[in-house]
Amino acid sequence: MTSTDHAPDTDPSTTELRATTLVHAASSDPRWWRDAVIYQVYPRSFADADGDGMGDLPGITARLDHLVDLGVDAVWLSPFYRSPQKDAGYDVADYRDVDPLFGTLEDADALLARAHALGLRVIVDLVPNHTSDQHAWFRAALAAAPGSPERARYVFRDGKGATGSVPPNNWQSIFGGPAWTRLPASDDDGPLGPPWYLHLFDSSQPDLDWSNPQVRSEFEDVLRFWLDRGVDGFRVDVAHGLVKAEGLPDWAGKVSMVEGTHHDARTGTAPALPAADVPPGTDTSVNGPMFDQDGVHEIYRDWRRVLDAYAGDRCLVAEAWVEPMERLARYVRPDEMHQAFNFAFLLAPWEAPALRDVVVESLETSDGVGAPTTWVLSNHDVVRHASRMGFADPADAPEGTAGIRPDGVQPDPVLGLRRARAATLLLLGLPGSAYLYQGEELGLPDFTNMPDDARQDPSFHRTGGADIGRDGCRVPLPWVADAPGFGFGPSAATWLPQPEVYGTLAADAQTGVRGSTLETYRAALAARREHGLGHGDLAWVDAWACWPDVVAYRNGDVVVLTNLGAEPVLLPRGAHVLVESGPTVADRSSRPQVRVPTDTTVWFQA
Incomplete structure (x- = not known):
């Protein structure tokens, strides 16, 4: 052993390593979502069946074998609902239909049937904080008079000032600019104007x-619509945002992604001003x-009762950017x-003490x-972790992100x-559930040099490019190294451009290649x-x-x-390595005796 090598403070010939600081006890709860590995599919970028450059539901169905071979338990589908696509489908115009870009309801049924036949569960995205302005409800609200039931489904307020020309409060949009838009003037306007x-x-x-009973009833019906079609659960977009504080007060924190990070945009940093100001x-x-706001929990208790009425152990997943962690735990009571x-x-720095701390806090809080x-x-x-x-x-x-x-x-x-491969093996060894984002099993980086004229994220356009946006992590997947569009579809068309490096990372170029990122993921999941x-x-x-640069559990x-x-x-000595993120x-x-180099994770038995 050289002076630069590290060894445990025990006899190197030991066949057992003591682990006496128990953080989390094993669970015997068999419900699938407690330990499932769930793979996120971003439909427009997963696989294109018809050659128009846009991923679609038939394309996903045709590639489900990839997920089975990978070894995941379920798939989460980002929105595929009817939408004008101003925010890549997170602006929903009809929650009970499939956008023609992605196919039809029959295609959704076929995808569900094929996934279930392969032993995969299916979670779909639900976007309850907002609708598209093309939703029938909002069109009816614009056509109706102030104070009407149609407008009561949304958050309309008079402005400030003598003529109402100042927004109702100082809130900023997460995509940049004010969080309020004023309607055009009409004959129905009151003394403060539109x-x-x-x-x-x-x-x-x-x-x-969400204080409106019609809104609550509508979304419970939407849940039942998809549960009746066989979905196994819902990932809830902006789960922390449905209820707003009474009176809609001004806020001293940052909301805009321009002013902070994407994390700040969703959780905030308060106060942004000195207390005296x-x-x-x-x-x-x-x-x-x-x-x-505390009122969101009443909504989710109602939703839980809806899901519990169905057989098959359906689940709800919260996208909730809140802190501290004790607040997050309230969503999973x-x-x-x-x-x-x-x-x-996700946000923890690549430092052993920080990683140990977040693991302990996470497990103790959720337990x-x-x-x-x-x-x-x-x-x-978020930026792909390989970048x-x-x-x-x-x-x-x-x-942040x-x-x-x-x-x-x-x-x-x-x-x-x-580091990304090491971080993934660290994650997959932890007790609990894990989510993978499409393409990470190929080691895909962000497309950080994407031309500005190709970008489509509204945050990029609303901020005049000050916020670079999220397009870099949404690039269509490479399936075949030497095919046009790297095999994304039957043509060379892709809705976002692909970097050349994606060709070397294509799925077919990694399949069966010992030590490739794809085969490492497969080995780890097995x-x-x-x-x-x-x-x-x-x-x-x-x-x-107590080692400052090692995480070992x-x-x-x-x-x-x-x-x-x-x-x-x-x-x-004699340690048997099961999986390694990189060469040892x-x-x-x-x-x-095995040497583990820097930025490497190993799973072993001793």
């Missing part, structure tokens, strides 16, 4: 008023008066939702309400992929299932508990070790 309507996102996405009556809460994304883990922890590293709203983790100097990395600009410091693709890690326990391994009969330090870490080195003795 009212304003609230839109926390794009102006084409008016917020619903905050006007009276201004809300200074961390999450803001538009997010994480026994009579509310089943899962909530763990964004604190306190009897819920699983739901781990995630990438999705359609996000590619900065040797943390000061160069994007803040902000995008990477073409004119900014670019990530190192080798470093990023090495081992996770074989060893029951999702239902397992977690205890820190004593030998590495035992889950059942498997030890998961991640080396974040500059020097190799030695495993005990072993000596040639009869009981070899």
Whole structure:
């Protein structure tokens, strides 16, 4: 052993590593969502069946075998509803129909049937905070008079000032600019002129008023519509945003993605002003008066009763960017939702103490309400972790989940992929549920140099490019290295351009290649299932508990070790490596000792 190698503070010949600091006890609860690995499909970018350059439901159906071979348990579909597509389908015009871009209701039924036949469950996205301005309800609201039942379904308010020309409050849209748009003048206007309507996102996405019983009844019917068609659950978009604080007070925090990060946009940083400069009556809460109001929990208890009336163990998943973690746990109490994304883990820096802390806090907090922890590293709203983790100097990395600009410091693709693979194995070894974002199993980076004229994200356009937007993580997948459009569809068309590097990362180029990212994911998911890690326990391994650059825990009969330090870490002699995120080195003795290099995770038994 050289002076630069690290070994555990035990006899290197030991056959067992003690793990006496129990953080989480094993679960015997058999419900599928407690330990499921769920794969997010972004429909417009997964697979195109008809050659128009836009992914669709038949394309997804044709590629479901890929998910089975990968070893996931379920698929989550981002919105495919009828929509004008101002925000990639998160502006819904009809919650009970499929947009022609993606196919038909019959195509949705065929997808569900094929997925279920393959043993995959299906979760669909639900967008309850707002509708499209093309939804029949909002068109009726525009045609109706102030004070009408049609307008009461949305958040309309008179403006401030003598003529109502000032927005009702200072809230900013998450996509940039004011969160209020004023209607054109009409003969029905009162003394303050035309009212304003609230839109926390794009102006084409008016917020619903969830104090209205019609809104609540409508969405319970939408749940039943899809449950009757066989869906296994719902991922709830902006789950923390449905209820707004009484009186809609001004807020001292930041809402705009331009002013902060995407994380700040959804959770806020309060106060943005020094306390002495905050006007009276201004809300200074961390999450803001538009997010994480207690009234949302009544809604989800009602929804839970709807789902519990159906056979098959259906589930609700919260996208809730709230803090502290104790507030997030309220969404997964026994009579509310089943899962909530763990964004604190996604945002944690690549440092061993920070990772250990977030794992402990996450498990202890979720255990306190009897819920699983739901781990995630990438999705359609954030920079892919193969790019996000590619900065040797943390000061160069994007803040929170902000995008990477073409004119900014670019990530190192080798470093990023090495760390991303290590982070994924660290995640998949943890007890609880895990979400994977399409293409991460191929090691796809963000397209950080995408031309501006190709970008479609409303946050890019509403901010004049000050916010680079999320298009870089939404690029169509590469399936076949030497095919036009890398096999995304039968033509070369792709709705967003693909970087050339995607050709080297195509699925067919990695299939069967030992050590490829795709085969590493397959091996990890197979081992996770074989060893029951999702239902397992977690205890820190004593030998590495105080090491500043190592995260090492035992889950059942498997030890998961991640080396974040500059020097190799030695495993005990005779350790049997099950899965490794990158190459390790072993000596040639009869009981070899394995060296784990920097930014590498191994699963082993000893």
